[in-house]
Amino acid sequence: xxxxxxxxxxxxxxxxxxxxxxxxxxxxxxxxxxxxxxxxxxxxxxxxxxxxxxxxxxxxxxxxxxxxxxxxxxxxxxxxxxxxxxxxxxxxxxxxxxxxxxxxxxxxxxxxxxxxxxxxxxxxxxxxxxxxxxxxxxxxxxxxxxxxxxxxxxxxxxxxxxxxxxxxxxxxxxxxxxxxxxxxxxxxxxxx
Numbered sequence: 001x002x003x004x005x006x007x008x009x010x011x012x013x014x015x016x017x018x019x020x021x022x023x024x025x026x027x028x029x030x031x032x033x034x035x036x037x038x039x040x041x042x043x044x045x046x047x048x049x050x051x052x053x054x055x056x057x058x059x060x061x062x063x064x065x066x067x068x069x070x071x072x073x074x075x076x077x078x079x080x081x082x083x084x085x086x087x088x089x090x091x092x093x094x095x096x097x098x099x100x101x102x103x104x105x106x107x108x109x110x111x112x113x114x115x116x117x118x119x120x121x122x123x124x125x126x127x128x129x130x131x132x133x134x135x136x137x138x139x140x141x142x143x144x145x146x147x148x149x150x151x152x153x154x155x156x157x158x159x160x161x162x163x164x165x166x167x168x169x170x171x172x173x174x175x176x177x178x179x180x181x182x183x184x185x186x187x188x189x190x191x192x
Contacts, residue, residue, distance in 0.1 A: 025049030028065075045076070068104075079112070106132070115141075130155075144169075163189045 021041030025031035028050040045060035060076035084104040098112035163174035172187035
């Protein structure tokens with residue numbers, strides 16, 4: 001009886017959500033609606049799930065890919081957003097074991113082993129290695145690199161071509177530093 005009730009509730013929830021509000025995937029293209037579908041609601045993926053755009057809650061076990069994203073993404077060892085990412089990406093149990101890759105701009109929080117944003121970041125990157133073209137906010141990790149950063153880099157090695165803010169770490173490199181380009185412990189440039 002419990003199994004029948006659970007199956008009925010699951011079926012009703014799928015009917016209520018509609019095609020664009022729920023996606024369940026095993027290994028793309030083996031999904032309820034397929035890679036060309038945009039999801040507004042919940043996406044659950046097992047091995048590899050791929051969709052156009054995802055808005056809402058995104059939970060994947062192994063890997064996923066989408067064009068644009070807005071919401072909360074949890075899990076997944078490999079998380080790829082081809083376009084823009086707005087929201088938060090958290091690894092399993094908040095462990096930084098994820099490779100996060102964004103092809104466009106990122107606004108929000110990335111939490112993973114490697115965080116890469118090919119264009120601009122507004123927010124925080126927390127992980128082993130953080131990379132972005134332009135950052136407004138903070139990079140917190142063992143290795144941080146930004147072409148331009150307005151904010152804070154905190155880690156063992158921090159690199160910036162154009163720093164407008166503060167670097168704290170064992171090795172701090174900023175081409176436009178007010179003192180020296182390479183300094184231990186602290187480097188800064190507050191000439192905005």
